[in-house]
Amino acid sequence: MPDLLLELFSEEIPARMQRKAGEDLKKLVTDALVERGLVYEGAKAFATPRRLALHIAGLPIRGRDVREERKGPRVGAPDAAVQGFLKAAGLSSLDQATIVSDPKKGDSYVAIIEKPGQETVAAIAEIVPAVIRSFPWPKSMRWGKASAAGASLRWVRPLHSILCTFGAAEVEDPEVVPFEVDGIVSGNVTYGHRFHAPGPITVKRLEDYVASLEKAKVVLDADRRKEIILTDARNLAFAQGLDLVEDEGLLEEVAGLVEWPVVLMGSFEERFLDIPGEAIRATIRANQKCFVLRDPATGNIANRFILVSNLAASDGGTAITAGNGRVVRARLSDAAYFWQTDRGALPDLDTLKDSAGKLDLDLAKPLDQRMAKLDKLGVVFHAKLGTQGERVQRIAALARELAPIVGADPDKAERAAKLAKADLPTEMVGEFPELQGLMGRKYAELQGEDASVAAAVEEHYKPLGPSDRVPNDPVSVAVALADKLDTLVGFWAIDEKPTGSKDPYALRRAALGVIRLVVENGVKLGLIERLMFAYRPIGLYLDLNGLQGRDYTLELQEILYDKLFNGGEDDEEEFYKDLVVGWDRYFVHRAVAFISEEVSADLLSFFHDRLKVMLRDQGARHDLVDAVLGEGAAANDDLLLITRRVAALGRFLDTEDGKNLLAGYKRAANILKAEEKKDGEGAFAAAPDLHLIAEAGLIEEKALAVALAQATPKAEAAVAAEDYEGAMAALAEIRPAVDAFFDKVTVNDPDPALRANRLKLLNQLRQATRAVADFDRIAG
Numbered sequence: 046m047p048d049l050l051l052e053l054f055s056e057e058i059p060a061r062m063q064r065k066a067g068e069d070l071k072k073l074v075t076d077a078l079v080e081r082g083l084v085y086e087g088a089k090a091f092a093t094p095r096r097l098a099l100h101i102a103g104l105p106i107r108g109r110d111v112r113e114e115r116k117g118p119r120v121g122a123p124d125a126a127v128q129g130f131l132k133a134a135g136l137s138s139l140d141q142a143t144i145v146s147d148p149k150k151g152d153s154y155v156a157i158i159e160k161p162g163q164e165t166v167a168a169i170a171e172i173v174p175a176v177i178r179s180f181p182w183p184k185s186m187r188w189g190k191a192s193a194a195g196a197s198l199r200w201v202r203p204l205h206s207i208l209c210t211f212g213a214a215e216v217e218d219p220e221v222v223p224f225e226v227d228g229i230v231s232g233n234v235t236y237g238h239r240f241h242a243p244g245p246i247t248v249k250r251l252e253d254y255v256a257s258l259e260k261a262k263v264v265l266d267a268d269r270r271k272e273i274i275l276t277d278a279r280n281l282a283f284a285q286g287l288d289l290v291e292d293e294g295l296l297e298e299v300a301g302l303v304e305w306p307v308v309l310m311g312s313f314e315e316r317f318l319d320i321p322g323e324a325i326r327a328t329i330r331a332n333q334k335c336f337v338l339r340d341p342a343t344g345n346i347a348n349r350f351i352l353v354s355n356l357a358a359s360d361g362g363t364a365i366t367a368g369n370g371r372v373v374r375a376r377l378s379d380a381a382y383f384w385q386t387d388r389g390a391l392p393d394l395d396t397l398k399d400s401a402g403k404l405d406l407d408l409a410k411p412l413d414q415r416m417a418k419l420d421k422l423g424v425v426f427h428a429k430l431g432t433q434g435e436r437v438q439r440i441a442a443l444a445r446e447l448a449p450i451v452g453a454d455p456d457k458a459e460r461a462a463k464l465a466k467a468d469l470p471t472e473m474v475g476e477f478p479e480l481q482g483l484m485g486r487k488y489a490e491l492q493g494e495d496a497s498v499a500a501a502v503e504e505h506y507k508p509l510g511p512s513d514r515v516p517n518d519p520v521s522v523a524v525a526l527a528d529k530l531d532t533l534v535g536f537w538a539i540d541e542k543p544t545g546s547k548d549p550y551a552l553r554r555a556a557l558g559v560i561r562l563v564v565e566n567g568v569k570l571g572l573i574e575r576l577m578f579a580y581r582p583i584g585l586y587l588d589l590n591g592l593q594g595r596d597y598t599l600e601l602q603e604i605l606y607d608k609l610f611n612g613g614e615d616d617e618e619e620f621y622k623d624l625v626v627g628w629d630r631y632f633v634h635r636a637v638a639f640i641s642e643e644v645s646a647d648l649l650s651f652f653h654d655r656l657k658v659m660l661r662d663q664g665a666r667h668d669l670v671d672a673v674l675g676e677g678a679a680a681n682d683d684l685l686l687i688t689r690r691v692a693a694l695g696r697f698l699d700t701e702d703g704k705n706l707l708a709g710y711k712r713a714a715n716i717l718k719a720e721e722k723k724d725g726e727g728a729f730a731a732a733p734d735l736h737l738i739a740e741a742g743l744i745e746e747k748a749l750a751v752a753l754a755q756a757t758p759k760a761e762a763a764v765a766a767e768d769y770e771g772a773m774a775a776l777a778e779i780r781p782a783v784d785a786f787f788d789k790v791t792v793n794d795p796d797p798a799l800r801a802n803r804l805k806l807l808n809q810l811r812q813a814t815r816a817v818a819d820f821d822r823i824a825g
Contacts, residue, residue: 046086046105046213047104047165047212048100048101048102048103048104048212048213048250049100049101049169049209049210049222050099050100050208050209050210050211050219050250050251050254051070051098051099051100051101051207051208051209052096052097052099052206052207052208053070053096053097053098053177053207054204054207054208055095055096055200055201055202055203055205056202056205057094057095058092058095058201058202059201059301060298060300060301060302061298061301062182062183062201063092064092064267064297064301066097066180066182066201067090067091067097067098067099068090070090070097070099070176070180071088071089071090071099073176073180074088074099074172074173074176075088075101077176078104078169081108081163082108082109082111082162082163083104083105083108083165083168084105085101085102085103085104086103087101087103088100088101088102091266092267093263093265093267093304094301094302094303095236098254100251104165104211105165106164106165107163107164107165108163108164108165108168109162110160110161110162111159111160112158112159112160113157113158113159113160114155114156114157114158115134115155115156115158116145116153116155117130117134117153117154117155117156118130118153119150119151119152119153119154120144120151120152120153127154130142130154134156135156135158136156142154142155142156143155165211166211166222169209170222170223170224173207173209173222177207177226178226180200182199182200182201184201185200186200186201186202187199191227191228198227204226204229205236206232206234206236207226207229208231208232208234208235208248209221209224209231209232210250212249212250214250218249219233221233233247233248233249234246234248235248235254236261237257237258237260237261238261238262238304238355239304240355241261241262241305242260242262246261262305262357263304263305264306267300267301270300270303270306271296271297271300273306273308274299274353275289275291275296277306277308278308278336278353281308281351282310282338282351285310285349286341287338287339287341288338288339288340288341289339289351290326290336290337290338290339291336292330292336295330299334299353302353303353303355304355305355305357306354306355307353307354307355307356307362308352308354309351309353309362309365310349310350310366311335311349311350311351311352311367311369311373312348312370313348313350313370313373313374313377314348314374315348317374317377317380317381318345318346319381320377320380320381321484322337322346323480323484324380324383324384324473324480325377327480328377328379328380328477329376329377332372333350333352333372333373333376334352335350335351335369335373336351336352337350338350338351350373352365352369379476380473380476382472383471383472383473383475383476386472387415387471387472387484387488388488390414391414391415391418393418394408394414397414397418397421399421400416400417400418400421401413403434404416404420404434404437404438404441405463406463410492411488411491412464412467412485412492413492415467415468415471415488416463416464416467419434419437419466419467419469420432420433420434420437421434422470427535427539429539429587430538430539431586436466436531437462438582439579439583440465440524440527440528441459441462441527443462443526443531443575443579444458444459444461444462444524444526445458445459445462446578447523447526447527447575448519448520450568450569450570451522451523451526451568451570452519453519453520453523454519454520457495457497457498457501457520458501458519458520458523458524460494460495461497461501461502461521462501462505462524462527464485464489464498464502465482465485465505465524465528466485467485467488468481468482468484468485468502469481471485471488481506482502482506483503485502486499486502489502497520497521498520500516500518500520501516501518501520501521501523501524504516504524504525505524505525505527505528506525506528507521507525508557508558508561509558510554511557511659511662515565515566517565517566522562522566522568525558526559526563526570527579529555529558529559529562530559530576531579532550532555533556533559534576534644534645534648536550537648537651538580538583538587538644552651556652557658557659559652559684560652560655560659560684561659563684563685564685564688567685568685569683569685569686570683570684570685572645572649572652572682572683573645573646573649576644576645576648577642580644580645649682653670653674653681653687656670656684656687656688657670660688660691665691666695666824668822668823668824669691669694669695669698669818669823670687670691671819672694672818672821672822672823673690673691673818673819674687675818689767690769690817690818692769693769694769694817696770696773697773697776697777698823702777703773703777705780705783705784706776706777706779706780706814707823709783709787710810710814710820711820712787713783713810713811714811716792716804716807717729720793724801728801728804729801729804729807729808730805730808731805732805732809733750733805733809734802735750737799738750738802738806743789744789745782745785745789745790746790746803746806748786749779749782749783749785749806750809751782752778752779752783753779753782753806753809753810755778756776756778756779756813757775757809757813757816759778760772761816763775764816764817769817772816776813776814776817779810779813783810790803792804
């Protein structure tokens, strides 16, 4: 069957756009072909800096003929309906329609519409120009004289030629698909490497296309270019007794910068090795797109680097390597200056005393000076949430509050929080933002901070994603939790929540980070109380600055007044009466507390949603999370206990006892639901009459009552003791009695008293299982 070969040849496409552009080209063209009934066997996209290419194998010569029956109005219908049918079906008169009889509906008109399949070449000639004109580049441009016209072609960089051939392998010369886009006429010509082989190359199909480009110093496949770069880089490093520091992101980018990769090694002076290795790597990576090497004996960065050229130079790359070396040395000189400057004292220390006093900082220490400077400059975190300095104060207070819960020293947690953002105004982080936290740790170590404090300065950003490492040092955990909770509560307070696919402040990632910190470190944390603690300073800030966005109307003041004076809060009343700020400020404080409950409950629901996503990704059933949360979701604010209950419930339901008990519960719940519709909700909430059970004389009914009486307190006690396996074991004791009850006992007995009593017994079964989970929410 014929194949399609398409190439769009242009000026250099940015490396970051190439892979997605290739996939977009494949999807747009193949989707359009399938819509026209042109099914293919396989498709593959390619991208180099100067071209996008697409090969589609196994296309038919033409599409299938289509026969469609379109039903019309009944015979004798009004003329308007008939004319509408004729127009829609493309018929000129009813003579062209068929009459179909239906015994029930009578006779009606049917149009038989037959459409011959479109020639594939004609379809491609329509599809490709449309795809080119509407291609979804993140950024595009117009060029040349035609760019003055708004309707001219837009492309990522000037488009020079289009190659488009279609034909079977056994055909000597495949057909050129004829079309034109803004004066660029399709053909069968491509071009080689810009410097090594810039001349035109005539190609027929994929095999000679790839081979011809290879001869012209172009490696078409990006993955093959990556493989060449990685293999040659490893070999060069090995020859020097060094290890390559591999970087997948950089490898992908460099493979998009070259069509003919030539790997070379450069060097720089050993004196630059005094700079932290991470800074050397960031400098060389960001500015020169080069890889660094490591000495395997010491694990430290070596004074060598790997660069990738797009030229096979006649001098073996000596001049290219020397040129890159000069630039690398200049960049490392800058980094050395940053490193030296950041370790010295700031020139304006006298202006920082107020900020230092506010944050309890030691101006004799360089990192403390930077934190004081950050506060003094008033760098804004968010227009509605204050400055970085104000945020650090909140994080420090929250970290101190969390420290005993996670097993950290409160003083160390508070100190680490106050230094956590101190590296933001440093020269090194200003130049390389990706080093934030890491440079803070190094500067903290240099000024003699406790090892846990220094580690927390770096690790409080973690985890940055689902695969990132979770810190386990208690001080790091306390500060990381405080940082993320402050972020979440703050943006919830100003109603900047994630919506749909939009999450500009990475709040989903922050919530997942909190969940992983708590669960993977085994931290029992009551979230509601901590969220309310985090909200109070934010809420007061919003009120004091008129940013709350809420109207404290007389109605709200009356609600608060009623809660105060009718709620027995006499001491609080006297305390606030003595405040010179007066009743207005009192009502603001009370309103903040009132609203913090609302914000915290809403945010807890968001945590539950993220927990479901995490557990689902780990293989857990989302309905088990719903079952554990049950009706009282707001009370389930300990994420660690939720995960443990979900795991225990999942293991229990995988057993025969669990499956059978769930089936018995569903049967009981369905009976109760049906009967409560007749008798009213709550009609069977009372305890069953044990004397009536005894008088009925059914062994199975007695056995279920005894089993429930014994198992229910066991399950409740086990849940209270956080022994969820024990709670499941207690429920398992009920299962034989439940099976026997439904096998031998008639629930809806003709005797109303027996019926009501047995329904009360089933309600006890429902309540017993709810001590562990809401079985109504479990599928199956």
